[in-house]
Amino acid sequence: MNxxxxxxxxxYFNYLLLSSVLFCIGVIGVIIRKNIIIIFxxxxxxxxxxxxxxxNFSNMHNDPNGQVFVFFIMVVAAAEVTVGLAxxxxxxxxxxxxxxxxxxxxxx
Amino acid sequence: MINFIxxxxxLPLIGFLLLSFGSRKFSEGISALIGxxxxxxxxxxxxxxxxxxxxxxxxAVKVDCFDWISAGTINISFSxxxxxxxxMMMMIITGIGFLIHLYSSSYMHGDEGFTRYFxxxxxxxxxxxxxxxxSNYVVMFAGWEGVGLCSYLLIGFWFKNDPYNDAAKKAxxxxxxxxxxxxxxxxxxxKTFGTFDYQEIFTAAPQIFNPNNLDTTIMIAITLLLFIGAxxxxxxxxxYTWLPDAMAGPTPVSALIHAATMVTAGIYMIIRSNVLYxxxxxxxxIITGIGxxxxxxAATIGLVxxxxxxxxxxxxxSQLGYMFFALxxxxxxxxxxxxxxxxxxxxxxxxxxxxxxxxxxxEQDMRFMGGLRKKxxxxxxxxxxxxxxxxxxxxxxxxxxxxxxxxAAYAQSPILWGLGLLGAMFTTFYMFRxxxxxxxxxxxxxxxxxxxxxxxxxxxxxxLMILAALSTFGGFLGVPEVLGxxxxxxxxxxxVINYEHGPVAHxxxxxxxxxxxxxxxxxxxxxIIIAWVVxxxxxxxxxxxxxxxxxxxxxxYNKYFIDELYDxxxxxxxxxxxxxxxxxxxxxxxxxxxxxxxxxxxxGGQALRVLQNGSVSFYLFLMVMGTTLLxxxxxxxxxx
Numbered sequence: 001m002n003x004x005x006x007x008x009x010x011x012y013f014n015y016l017l018l019s020s021v022l023f024c025i026g027v028i029g030v031i032i033r034k035n036i037i038i039i040f041x042x043x044x045x046x047x048x049x050x051x052x053x054x055x056n057f058s059n060m061h062n063d064p065n066g067q068v069f070v071f072f073i074m075v076v077a078a079a080e081v082t083v084g085l086a087x088x089x090x091x092x093x094x095x096x097x098x099x100x101x102x103x104x105x106x107x108x
Numbered sequence: 109m110i111n112f113i114x115x116x117x118x119l120p121l122i123g124f125l126l127l128s129f130g131s132r133k134f135s136e137g138i139s140a141l142i143g144x145x146x147x148x149x150x151x152x153x154x155x156x157x158x159x160x161x162x163x164x165x166x167x168a169v170k171v172d173c174f175d176w177i178s179a180g181t182i183n184i185s186f187s188x189x190x191x192x193x194x195x196m197m198m199m200i201i202t203g204i205g206f207l208i209h210l211y212s213s214s215y216m217h218g219d220e221g222f223t224r225y226f227x228x229x230x231x232x233x234x235x236x237x238x239x240x241x242x243s244n245y246v247v248m249f250a251g252w253e254g255v256g257l258c259s260y261l262l263i264g265f266w267f268k269n270d271p272y273n274d275a276a277k278k279a280x281x282x283x284x285x286x287x288x289x290x291x292x293x294x295x296x297x298x299k300t301f302g303t304f305d306y307q308e309i310f311t312a313a314p315q316i317f318n319p320n321n322l323d324t325t326i327m328i329a330i331t332l333l334l335f336i337g338a339x340x341x342x343x344x345x346x347x348y349t350w351l352p353d354a355m356a357g358p359t360p361v362s363a364l365i366h367a368a369t370m371v372t373a374g375i376y377m378i379i380r381s382n383v384l385y386x387x388x389x390x391x392x393x394i395i396t397g398i399g400x401x402x403x404x405x406a407a408t409i410g411l412v413x414x415x416x417x418x419x420x421x422x423x424x425x426s427q428l429g430y431m432f433f434a435l436x437x438x439x440x441x442x443x444x445x446x447x448x449x450x451x452x453x454x455x456x457x458x459x460x461x462x463x464x465x466x467x468x469x470x471e472q473d474m475r476f477m478g479g480l481r482k483k484x485x486x487x488x489x490x491x492x493x494x495x496x497x498x499x500x501x502x503x504x505x506x507x508x509x510x511x512x513x514x515x516a517a518y519a520q521s522p523i524l525w526g527l528g529l530l531g532a533m534f535t536t537f538y539m540f541r542x543x544x545x546x547x548x549x550x551x552x553x554x555x556x557x558x559x560x561x562x563x564x565x566x567x568x569x570x571x572l573m574i575l576a577a578l579s580t581f582g583g584f585l586g587v588p589e590v591l592g593x594x595x596x597x598x599x600x601x602x603x604v605i606n607y608e609h610g611p612v613a614h615x616x617x618x619x620x621x622x623x624x625x626x627x628x629x630x631x632x633x634x635x636i637i638i639a640w641v642v643x644x645x646x647x648x649x650x651x652x653x654x655x656x657x658x659x660x661x662x663x664x665y666n667k668y669f670i671d672e673l674y675d676x677x678x679x680x681x682x683x684x685x686x687x688x689x690x691x692x693x694x695x696x697x698x699x700x701x702x703x704x705x706x707x708x709x710x711x712g713g714q715a716l717r718v719l720q721n722g723s724v725s726f727y728l729f730l731m732v733m734g735t736t737l738l739x740x741x742x743x744x745x746x747x748x
Contacts, residue, residue: 031729039728106722 015056022049036088036098040081047077110160110169113190116153116198117237119146120230127227134223140213143226147209147233151202158195167191168603170243170307177246184304189243193444193604197240197376200451204368205233207571211459212360214567215466225265229364232258236369240376244304245294248377252290252341255370256283262365263357275353282350286340293333300326310383317387324387331384331391338374343425344432345402349671351425355417359462362417367424367454372447375431382440382605396436400527403429405668407534411541412657412664414650415472416461419542423498424454426535430513433528439516440605441598445586446513448597449505452582453497456575460491463564463572464546469557474545475652476557481547483561486569488547490576495543497579499536499632505583511625512588518624519616525624532628536635544643545650552649588621 022045029042051070058066088098095102123146127139134142168191176186188194209229216225235254242248257280264276294304300316301309317324338344343351354366365371378385378395385392403426410422427450434443465472467484481488497506510532518525551558563569586597616624642648651657657665666672719730 027732031725031732034725100724103724104722106720 012056012060015052019049019053019056022046022052034100036091036100039100040084040088044077044081047073110157110171110190112153113157113171113188113241114173116150116202117234117241119149119153120233120237122146124227124230124234127223127230131223131227136213136217136222139223139226140209143230144206144209144213146230147202147206150233150237151199151206154195154198154202157190158199161190161192161195168307181302182298184244184246186247187243188241188247189306190241191604192600193376193379194240196444196448196600197372198237200448201233201236201240201369204451204455204575205229205236205364207574208360208364208368208455208459211363211462211568211571212358214565215360215462216358221265225262225358228258228261228265229361232262232365232370236373239373243306245297245306246304248380249290249294252337252373252377253287255365255373256280256287256341259283259354259365259370262361263354265357265361269356272356275350275356279350279354282347283340286337286347289333289335289340290337293330293337296326296330296333300330306380313383313387327384327388328390331381331388332394334377334381334384335374335391335395338377338432339398340374342371342374342428342432343402344374344398344429345405348402348406348425349667349674352418352421352667355415355421359417359458359465362421363455363458363462366421367458368451371424371428372431372451375428375435375443375447378432378435379440379444379605385435386438392436392438394436395432396524399429399432399434399436400524400531401429402426403433403531404527404534405429407531407538409664409667410538411534412650412661413538414474416464416474416477416542416546417458417472419474419538420454420458420461423535423539426531427454427498430510430528430531433524434513434516437513437516437520437524439513441586441601442509442512442516444601445597446509448585449497449509449579449582452505452575452578453494456490456494456572456579457498459568459572459575460487460494463487463568464491466564466568467561468553469560471553471557474542475650476553477546477551478549478553478649479547479551480561484547484563486563486572490569490572491547492543493576493579495539497583498539499636500532500628501632502629503580503583505579505581507629508583508586508588511628512586514628515588515616515621515624518620529628529631533631533635536632537639540636540639541643544639548644549647549649 026042026044026046026049029045030039033039033042051073054066054070054073058064058070091103092098123142126142127134130138168189170187170189172185172187174186175183177184209226212225212229216222219225232255235251235258237251239248239251239255242251260276260280263279264273266272297309298304301312303309303312317327340347351366351371355362357365385395406422406425406429410419410426413419413422427446431443431446431450434440434446463484464477464480464487467480467487468477471477493504497504500507500510502508514525514528514532517528551561586595588595663669
């Protein structure tokens with residue numbers, strides 16, 4: 001375990017750990033939940049976890065590039081949410097439910 | 109004029125192209141004009157070159173046309189070698205070719221394939237000219253293949269008749285079997301000498317191979333393989349069966365291709381390569397054996413045939429056997445002399461037979477002819493001259509050439525001379541049998557045919573007369589010293605044929621030669637009298653009921669059942685192998701393999717279809733899992 005993950009006794013390690021935990025929660029949310037809105041929220045959670053990680057590393061290496069990249073990710077996340085929610089609204093209007101298993105016309 | 113020699117094959121080539129493209133639009137007159145005119149032009153150029161060559165010093169001239177193949181160390185140029193041998197062959201080809209073209213313009217009148225016929229004939233002349241004019245083995249081979257192709261096209265000319273197509277295929281396939289031997293010989297030549305050019309090979313050969321060390325394996329191999337090609341092209345045992353079947357083509361085709369030119373290609377090739385053959389006496393012995401065997405074998409079959417063209421076909425095979433017989437004895441110039449005289453009298457007889465068939469409204473069976481000499485006088489007289497020539501009666505052409513062959517045979521061994529004389533006896537007998545059955549006696553055909561009997565028009569009789577004159581006087585080109593002549597042909601060909609390094613020439617004393625000549629003429633006269641007694645006086649006609657033949661006649665009539673033998677030995681196993689290949693390799697293995705690929709694709713599709721079940725949560729799960737797997741691999745397992 002020690003060779004796996006060099007334990008930094010500084011503050012940067014804490015942010016790393018937090019970011020990983022948030023990311024994993026996000027992934028599990030995407031896999032497990034049935035409500036489309038919750039899945040979108042989990043995706044957002046993953047994106048934000050990555051943002052946190054990037055800021056942390058940028059601070060660690062004193063390199064502003066990481067924070068610049070965070071802006072890009074935020075823009076992309078906003079655009080993606082727009083489109084995703086628009087699709088969600090249409091799906092709800094057509095099928096009356098936000099369960100992810102409603103659109104199953106393509107048979108296996 | 110020699111610089112214009114490339115016009116000689118070019119004119120018929122232009123004729124071929126014009127005629128093949130205008131096949132539907134040209135009238136008979138235009139087609140005949142183009143076809144005959146191109147050959148006449150070639151003949152005139154050849155004749156002028158020949159005359160100027162005669163007055164010169166008989167040195168060979170190489171005319172380069174263009175660089176043909178150059179790849180690495182191989183440099184083959186498309187060039188012609190004009191020397192005494194090639195010029196004489198060119199004279200024969202264009203001269204007799206022109207006569208036959210003229211004859212055909214009348215014989216093929218009314219045929220719907222008239223233009224196509226002349227285009228094929230012109231193509232044949234081009235190929236044959238290339239064969240004899242080439243200065244290296246590759247140009248010769250190009251012409252060799254070309255004449256084989258034209259033979260196929262012309263034999264199967266009336267293609268709506270299936271047996272004719274089979275005969276054409278048979279000719280082409282048997283030619284190709286010989287060509288395989290020829291190609292292997294060419295490959296060995298290249299490996300040994302590094303070049304295909306005649307002059308380079310023939311000057312290098314005595315240097316590479318010590319003249320005292322004859323019969324080296326490589327020389328035997330080369331000469332034997334080339335000879336195999338000659339057996340296919342020139343119809344010797346065992347590849348001769350296509351020639352009698354080739355009589356399915358129009359008669360002028362038989363005259364040109366199967367009497368005067370194509371079948372002599374093998375002999376030309378061996379004369380051209382005489383330097384190589386003189387170094388391999390074993391091959392020469394084999395050639396002698398096969399030659400005399402073919403001569404006698406074919407002559408015996410010709411004794412009982414009833415179709416006039418078949419008799420002439422077997423006679424051709426037999427005479428070709430004599431030419432190879434002469435080649436094997438080392439008498440190259442004699443073989444060429446016989447090629448020339450044979451071209452004259454055999455073309456004459458084939459054209460005469462065509463005239464008879466034309467008069468008999470297409471009938472070819474001699475049992476239905478008879479007494480035609482009254483209605484077809486010119487045909488009769490010219491045909492008789494041809495028959496006298498082939499029988500070897502002086503002063504006709506055949507006497508000089510055949511006698512030279514027999515003398516060369518006697519100088520090696522009296523037994524060979526005896527066999528040659530035996531073949532000559534058979535030849536005389538069956539040729540005069542033909543004459544007596546066709547032209548003497550009572551007419552045995554239908555009354556319709558009797559009404560149609562008429563002498564042929566001038567376009568057919570004038571070539572007959574010219575060839576008859578050549579058959580009469582052509583022999584004087586090679587009068588031997590013993591009779592006071594200077595054997596002009598022998599000295600003319602001296603620049604091509606190497607007499608010093610050749611097999612030792614046996615000289616017979618004059619008394620022996622006179623005896624031999626008297627013997628052959630005497631024997632021929634006796635056979636003529638016997639034939640006259642049987643067919644002229646007793647007026648025996650071969651029975652029309654073939655079941656009545658006695659056993660020897662049946663054997664000969666059915667050509668010793670050789671065709672049936674080849675069928676069992678080669679054709680049927682080949683068909684069986686072909687069926688086997690089709691049912692097992694084609695249907696099971698190859699089809700199976702291709703079908704398996706298709707089935708595999710389908711199966712894969714079925715298996716992968718499960719992945720698309722429409723459930724989005726399933727897709728998400730797979731995405732996550734896939735990404736995780738990829739990242740794990742990249743981080744932990746793929747380390748450079």
